[in-house]
Amino acid sequence: xxxxxxxxxxxxxxxxxxxxxxxxxxxxxxxxxxxxxxxxxxxxxxxxxxxxxxxxxxxxxxxxxxxxxxxxxxxxxxxxxxxxxxxxxxxxxxxxxxxxxxxxxxxxxxxxxxxxxxxxxxxxxxxxxxxxxxxxxxxxxxxxxxxxxxxxxxxxxxxxxxxxxxxxxxxxxxxxxxxxxxxxxxxxxxxxxxxxxxxxxxxxxxxxxxxxxxxxxxxxxxxxxxxxxxxxxxxxxxxxxxxxxxxxxxxxxxxxxxxxxxxxxxxxxxxxxxxxxxxxxxxxxxxxxxxxxxxxxxxxxxxxxxxxxxxxxxxxxxxxxxxxxxxxxxxxxxxxxxxxxxxxxxxxxxxxxxxxxxxxxxxxxxxxxxxxxxxxxxxxxxxxxxxxxxxxxxxxxxxxxxxxxxxxxxxxxxxxxxxxxxxxxxxxxxxxxxxxxxxxxxxxxxxxxxxxxxxxxxxxxx
Amino acid sequence: xxxxxxxxxxxxxxxxxxxxxxxxxxxxxxxxxxxxxxxxxxxxxxxxxxxxxxxxxxxxxxxxxxxxxxxxxxxxxxxxxxxxxxxxxxxxxxx
Numbered sequence: 303x304x305x306x307x308x309x310x311x312x313x314x315x316x317x318x319x320x321x322x323x324x325x326x327x328x329x330x331x332x333x334x335x336x337x338x339x340x341x342x343x344x345x346x347x348x349x350x351x352x353x354x355x356x357x358x359x360x361x362x363x364x365x366x367x368x369x370x371x372x373x374x375x376x377x378x379x380x381x382x383x384x385x386x387x388x389x390x391x392x393x394x395x396x397x398x399x400x401x402x403x404x405x406x407x408x409x410x411x412x413x414x415x416x417x418x419x420x421x422x423x424x425x426x427x428x429x430x431x432x433x434x435x436x437x438x439x440x441x442x443x444x445x446x447x448x449x450x451x452x453x454x455x456x457x458x459x460x461x462x463x464x465x466x467x468x469x470x471x472x473x474x475x476x477x478x479x480x481x482x483x484x485x486x487x488x489x490x491x492x493x494x495x496x497x498x499x500x501x502x503x504x505x506x507x508x509x510x511x512x513x514x515x516x517x518x519x520x521x522x523x524x525x526x527x528x529x530x531x532x533x534x535x536x537x538x539x540x541x542x543x544x545x546x547x548x549x550x551x552x553x554x555x556x557x558x559x560x561x562x563x564x565x566x567x568x569x570x571x572x573x574x575x576x577x578x579x580x581x582x583x584x585x586x587x588x589x590x591x592x593x594x595x596x597x598x599x600x601x602x603x604x605x606x607x608x609x610x611x612x613x614x615x616x617x618x619x620x621x622x623x624x625x626x627x628x629x630x631x632x633x634x635x636x637x638x639x640x641x642x643x644x645x646x647x648x649x650x651x652x653x654x655x656x657x658x659x660x661x662x663x664x665x666x667x668x669x670x671x672x673x674x675x676x677x678x679x680x681x682x683x684x685x686x687x688x689x690x691x692x693x694x695x696x697x698x699x700x701x702x703x704x705x706x707x708x709x710x711x712x713x714x715x716x717x718x719x720x721x722x723x724x725x726x727x728x729x730x731x732x733x734x735x736x737x738x739x740x741x742x743x744x745x746x747x748x749x750x751x752x753x754x755x756x757x758x759x760x761x762x763x764x
Numbered sequence: 765x766x767x768x769x770x771x772x773x774x775x776x777x778x779x780x781x782x783x784x785x786x787x788x789x790x791x792x793x794x795x796x797x798x799x800x801x802x803x804x805x806x807x808x809x810x811x812x813x814x815x816x817x818x819x820x821x822x823x824x825x826x827x828x829x830x831x832x833x834x835x836x837x838x839x840x841x842x843x844x845x846x847x848x849x850x851x852x853x854x855x856x857x858x859x
Contacts, residue, residue: 389779426842429780482838520827528809573779577804580783587784591843605842613776614807614824648806651776 320356320698324349326402327586334589347582354575355393358568360700362386362645365537365564367706370642372544380640381633383687387645388488388712389576390694392432396579397697400438400451404431407452408459409590416598420745421463423470424598425485425606428587429580433487434458437719439693440686444727453734454722457741458487461718463606464745465490469656470604472760476659477612483604484612488652488712492675493759496660499671514665516616523623529648532626533569536644537562539630565644572645612655621657621668622650628669629676639680640687646711653711659760679715686720768799769857772813772832774822778806781823785840789821792850798857819856 324345331341366384373381395401408431415421437458442451466485473484484490504510541558548554612618626647633643654672661667683690687707694708695701701708713719725733748755757763771789775782786802793800805813807824814820820834823841833856839849 479838482842517827528812529806573777577779577783580780581787584784584787595843605844607838607841608776608780610776610779610781611823611838611841614774614822614826616825616827619808619827 320349320352322402323352323397324582327582330405331586331589334586334593336585336589340585344582344585347578349582351575351579351582352393352397354578355389355572356700358572358575359386359390359393361564362568362572363701363706363708365561365568366642366644369540369544369561370706372548373540373642376544376547379634381642383641383684383707383709385641385643385646385714386708386710387572388649388710389572390645390699390708391436391690391710391712391714392576393579394694394697394699395432395436395439397699398435398439398442398451398693399448399696400442400455401432401435401697403452404435404438404455404459405586405590407456408434409594411456411459412463412594413597415460415463416603420749421467422602423463423466423483423485423604423606424594425459425463425466426587426591426594427485427606427608428590429583430486430608431459433713434462436693436713437487437722439697440689440719440723441726443689443693443696444723445730450726450731450734454726454737457734457737458718458722461741462487462490464741464748465493466604466606468748468755469493469659469759471756471762472659473612473656475762476663476760477615479611481604482611483606484609484656485606486609486652487718488649488716489609489612489656491716491718492653492656492671493660495671495675495678496657496667496760497758499657499667499674500660503667503670509666512666514620516620516663516665519620519623519665520616523620523626529569529573530566532647533644534562534566536630536647537565540565540642540644568645569648609652609655612658613651615655615658615663617658617663617665617668618651618655621654621665621672624665624669625650625654625672625676628673632673632676632680636677636680638684640684640707641680641709643711649710649712653715661760676711676715678717679711682717682720683709683711683714686714686723689723690714768801769818770816771800771802771853771857772810772817772820773802773804774807774810774820774824774826775804776807776824778804778809781841785821785823785837788840789853793854796854798854800857819853821853 327348328341328345331344412425434455438451438455441454462485466483470483541561545557548557654668657668657671687709690709691707773782773786782804814832817832820832822836837849839845
């Protein structure tokens with residue numbers, strides 16, 4: 303098996319994601335029963351997406367690394383870890399050697415778990431399989447072992463199913479989405495932070511009664527919800543801090559406004575490029591959905607969907623709007639932090655969406671929990687940046703000269719990738735055993751006492 | 765010949781679920797001879813994107829009031845109840 307994988311890896315390495323992934327997507331789509339014409343088109347689109355994403359990432363990394371260096375000289379703060387955003391992370395994950403295998407692995411794990419009745423979730427959100435591949439590619443980079451990466455991917459897929467089941471009742475009642483669960487590894491891992499925050503806030507007199515009105519926050523901060531404006535403003539701020547002494551007035555003006563326009567452009571174009579990738583994956587995800595639904599049988603199942611469907615809730619939007627300036631402030635003042643935020647400020651709603659059921663939509667609590675999760679995230683991201691960066695290089699993304707490090711809030715700020723990669727780095731294969739055992743224990747207690755666990759995650763007590 | 769209709773498709777990212785909805789809508793409506801173009805946006809951007817739009821289809825709740833009809837549906841993601849929603853959309857487009 304290792305020999306076969308090594309030979310395949312050599313072929314894939316020489317082809318690169320732009321060529322290898324389209325071929326794999328074509329094969330997977332055919333196996334799952336898509337028509338040849340659709341499958342071929344899907345493969346070509348995926349290749350186009352990688353070419354497009356690479357172009358935009360080149361623009362972004364160029365602009366950010368220049369200002370990052372200027373910040374170091376001007377402010378004496380080291381901010382050499384650039385937030386390249388989850389679209390980049392998704393492209394890195396799908397473009398990695400692990401990414402080539404993630405779709406069959408996650409489908410297999412789901413079908414096995416369903417047939418053993420270990421989960422109720424049918425995860426049809428094929429697009430977000432990238433989170434599993436992301437964890438797997440971090441593990442592969444940490445251990446230099448593709449097989450470990452693939453096993454980690456399978457465990458991550460199982461973790462997503464467990465978190466989806468555990469939070470399903472809470473999501474269904476709070477967001478009024480019967481029959482839906484959210485196996486999304488940017489959103490589901492936030493539940494422990496919400497539990498901890500609730501526990502603390504309940505014990506602080508005064509604060510435990512405070513709430514805020516989502517509508518007034520949304521109106522006041524409304525413009526921050528538009529990523530293009532956010533990119534422009536951040537470009538202005540970073541540009542002024544980095545380039546105010548770059549030369550005469552004319553030079554400074556050109557540099558500052560140029561950076562602002564470049565970053566605004568990235569905010570608009572990068573998602574467009576990633577939506578090409580999404581479009582390419584669509585025939586595969588449709589075929590996969592039908593393939594799995596046919597095999598799921600007729601008993602009660604939850605359909606696992608993208609947390610994008612939760613983001614419109616007023617509490618979620620408002621809490622994330624307030625968290626944007628908090629996140630920027632944290633990135634500047636936290637001692638020891640090396641991350642400078644940019645592209646992923648728009649992903650904060652995904653991080654806080656799962657707070658809402660536990661906190662009954664209380665925005666003040668959601669902001670506190672979000673601050674806590676981001677605070678931990680800055681240190682996780684600083685710590686994991688070298689692995690993140692080497693995963694990107696291994697996936698064939700063009701890094702700028704005088705190599706900066708990269709990260710993203712989704713999922714570089716989150717505990718699952720850090721936990722997986724660090725355990726395997728220090729304990730090797732035994733680390734994978736520990737991970738599987740921890741998940742097994744959690745699932746055992748959940749299945750034994752589902753009701754209490756679900757209430758703890760925010761389900762109504764009835 | 766029908767007039768070209770514009771549908772704004774909203775979700776949390778303007779990338780993931782809205783792409784699925786937009787591409788499916790283009791396909792099924794063109795099969796029925798309805799000429800549509802779709803635009804995608806984030807739920808928070810809908811307010812500034814509605815000019816020239818005939819219908820908003822969203823996978824996530826939208827805040828605020830719009831002068832365009834809004835249909836919220838997960839049918840294109842789950843595959844359940846898809847035909848009924850397509851009928852509803854055609855009716856809302858008044859073609």
